[in-house]
Amino acid sequence: MADTGKQVKRKIIHIDMDAFYASVEQRDFPEYRGKPLVVGGLPEGRGGVVATASYEARKFGIRSAMSSKQALQLCPHALFVRPRFAAYKEVSQKIREIFSRYTDLIEPLSLDEAYLDVSNDKLNIGSAIEIAQQIKDAIKNELNLTASAGVSVNKFVAKIASDIKKPDGLTFIGPSSVESFMESLPIEKFYGVGKVTAGKMKKLGLFTGADLKKLTEEEMTRSFGKAGAFYYRIVRGMDDREVQPHRETKSMGAEDTFAYDLTGQEEMHAELAKIAKTVHDRLLKYQLKGRTITLKIKYSDFRQITRSQSLPNCTDEMEILLSTTKNLLAATDIENSRIRLLGITVSNFLPMPVNNKPPTDQLSLFDI
Structure with a gap:
């Protein structure tokens, strides 16, 4: 090699x-077994998002991150259940x-x-x-x-x-098969290669790992930035990253997609309070305090913005989380807005206590 x-x-x-989620549901509830099961947002109202689909549902083309309404169109007899985190x-x-x-x-x-x-x-x-x-x-x-x-x-x-x-x-x-395996791999299978990057690669005549391997590291970096250097090494089977039992937590947050668009300040504030409470509980659980608070807003037309504020001191206080995000929200054009998603994230943490372990479980869109 x-x-x-x-x-x-x-x-x-x-x-x-x-x-995973669908398999746990089918294990715990016999009536779901052998049937197309979708775990995630329900398709009623404006609908939500698919978190996981059973293999019976995947046969109809249902995939994670797909809208629940689209999943229902693909399989009208699918069963939909909310996640039990x-x-x-x-x-x-x-x-x-x-x-x-x-x-x-x-x-x-x-x-x-x-x-x-x-x-x-x-x-x-x-x-x-x-x-x-x-x-x-x-x-x-x-x-x-x-x-x-x-x-x-x-x-x-x-x-x-x-x-x-x-x-x-x-x-x-x-070890002796790694390079040949990487050469045969379609570029879509490379970690970090999404639809946009894959499209760019194909325009350059790059369809497999073997095609990527023809480029020098300089050419890869010129075409794909820092990721190019990563692809250059990976396609040659070079990955020296260690397994890290305790990864440093960079941020902590939660968000919610609503069944119907929020149009008034009062209901926006009510939903922000719920999300802030979830984030507050997580910060306390993992003994984290952060200095930067970020508000995420997704509108009914799927346009998305984020607004951040860095505080003088780190905090985990519910009142500060809520007041800061309300101020960030007020700085946007909420009077003429229809909002489908709100999220709050805290980052720039104080150093973690020596004996404390950071969270490693996934913080989901559906936790609220």
């Missing part, structure tokens, strides 16, 4: 639960307890996926493939859920591998 001789060969597993977090904790039997180097990405470094596993099993299979078996036998696993020498390849044989899959990409 080119330029990788000096790299430490780690044993990395990426575990990704299969249709307390239940998902409880299951997520049990999954992480299974992980911890094998290693302490666990980096959760959200409630339903995580990286594990098993280069030196607790049980001295030695084989990352065997560990991944044991984890999958434990999740199935103890929690009655399925997970897919990717096993490789770095995080990037392991994450892509976990998606290859979903659901209930296990894919191993060994």
